[in-house]
Amino acid sequence: MSRLTDLEILIKIKTGDILSFSLLVDRYKYLVYTAAFRMLKVKEDAEEVSQDVFLSAFKALDTFRGDSKFSTWLYRITYRKCLDYLKKNQRWIDNKGSDISEYHDIGELDKRMEDLEQQERKLQVRKAIGELPGDDGLLITLFYLEELTLKEIAEITGYSPNSLKVKLFRSRKRLLSLLKKEMEPEIIQKYGG
Amino acid sequence: MEANPDKKLDDFLKKTIKSAGFEEPSVDFTASVMDQIQQKEGSKFATSYKPLISKNAWISLGLILMAVFAFLLSGEWESDFSNITLPFMERLSDLSLPDLSGKFNLNSIDNINIHPNVIYAVLMLSVFLYAQIIYLKRNIE
Numbered sequence: 299m300s301r302l303t304d305l306e307i308l309i310k311i312k313t314g315d316i317l318s319f320s321l322l323v324d325r326y327k328y329l330v331y332t333a334a335f336r337m338l339k340v341k342e343d344a345e346e347v348s349q350d351v352f353l354s355a356f357k358a359l360d361t362f363r364g365d366s367k368f369s370t371w372l373y374r375i376t377y378r379k380c381l382d383y384l385k386k387n388q389r390w391i392d393n394k395g396s397d398i399s400e401y402h403d404i405g406e407l408d409k410r411m412e413d414l415e416q417q418e419r420k421l422q423v424r425k426a427i428g429e430l431p432g433d434d435g436l437l438i439t440l441f442y443l444e445e446l447t448l449k450e451i452a453e454i455t456g457y458s459p460n461s462l463k464v465k466l467f468r469s470r471k472r473l474l475s476l477l478k479k480e481m482e483p484e485i486i487q488k489y490g491g
Numbered sequence: 492m493e494a495n496p497d498k499k500l501d502d503f504l505k506k507t508i509k510s511a512g513f514e515e516p517s518v519d520f521t522a523s524v525m526d527q528i529q530q531k532e533g534s535k536f537a538t539s540y541k542p543l544i545s546k547n548a549w550i551s552l553g554l555i556l557m558a559v560f561a562f563l564l565s566g567e568w569e570s571d572f573s574n575i576t577l578p579f580m581e582r583l584s585d586l587s588l589p590d591l592s593g594k595f596n597l598n599s600i601d602n603i604n605i606h607p608n609v610i611y612a613v614l615m616l617s618v619f620l621y622a623q624i625i626y627l628k629r630n631i632e
Contacts, residue, residue: 315526328513333512345517352524354529391588404496404503412509423511433599442508470504 304368311359318448322368323352329369329444330376336435337380339428347383351376366453373440373454379432404474426476434469443464543627563605 302310310318328416330351335344357373362371385391404439411419427435433455440454448459457465517523544552 319528320521320525327516327520331516332514344514345526348516349520349524349527350539353527358529373570404499408503408507416510420511423507424514427508427511440503442505443511443513445505447508462584470500473504474500 305364308359308362308368311462311487319352321354326369326372327352330372332375332439332443333373334380336439337377337433338383339435343383347379348376352381354379366450369444370450371452377436377454390413407474407478407481411477423477426473426480429476430472432471434465434472437462437465438469438473467468473483543624 303394304322306326307318307321314325327335327348331344331348334347334351334408338344338347351372355372358375381443411422412424427438430438437451437455446454451457451462452459455462
């Protein structure tokens with residue numbers, strides 16, 4: 299059986315088949331949860347907000363016009379819910395990160411990371427992204443993992459494409475420093491005994 | 492000159508971040524969401540059953556049937572079906588089904604002459620149609 303498109307599922311839901319919404323939840327839960335986790339940095343908070351995102355999305359399905367991707371629409375809801383959550387819990391987005399280090403030798407870092415076990419590498423990278431301040435982690439995820447354009451990310455976050463360019467420029471250099479920092483214990487272990 | 496190190500960094504980050512993939516929510520995430528939806532919103536969406544044969548289909552069938560009967564009753568046709576014998580019909584007569592030809596000879600109304608095979612066909616069709624509806628209803632429920 300071929301996979302139903304988002305639009306086909308939405309039509310089924312509109313005709314009363316609520317259970318079909320679970321198909322959309324399954325399809326987009328990783329995306330929504332990852333976005334929430336990047337913003338909130340706490341698993342339990344991300345879980346709570348992500349579930350809330352889907353509840354709100356369900357209630358607001360009639361407002362989805364189809365002029366943007368369903369994923370973009372969900373991302374937008376997620377971003378706003380996360381900001382509300384942070385505000386409510388007085389955890390403001392703090393975009394002051396560590397100083398951006400000088401240019402690193404990417405080739406060497408790349409090689410060291412490749413030497414790691416896949417699972418370990420995954421954990422290290424996720425940890426590094428998690429240490430990015432404010433919503434930088436989300437922006438990095440949207441740009442590099444989801445490969446969204448600056449225009450799409452602007453639509454989700456409300457930032458202008460130009461300020462996104464600046465933010466991304468800074469945050470990727472920060473990420474590079476964080477990755478190198480994550481890898482340092484491995485270097486000591488490998489070379490220092 | 493700037494473009495090269497930037498491109499290298501871009502490519503490295505893209506590869507690295509893609510390898511890390513998405514974070515994973517809890518195992519029962521979807522079930523939890525659907526539970527909440529059904530509790531809060533379920534009453535608004537009572538399961539509506541769509542009939543197997545829609546209203547329009549019934550009306551069309553009715554009209555077709557009326558047209559057929561009108562045509563039969565009009566007597567403006569002439570055909571002799573007595574020579575048509577399909578194999579199963581011969582077997583039918585071997586089973587000595589009741590002779591209906593007499594019962595439908597409505598002498599009070601002229602030109603009604605429905606062949607017994609037509610009666611058998613309609614009866615069998617009705618039986619199987621009814622059986623099918625019951626079977627389908629049971630299976631869907």
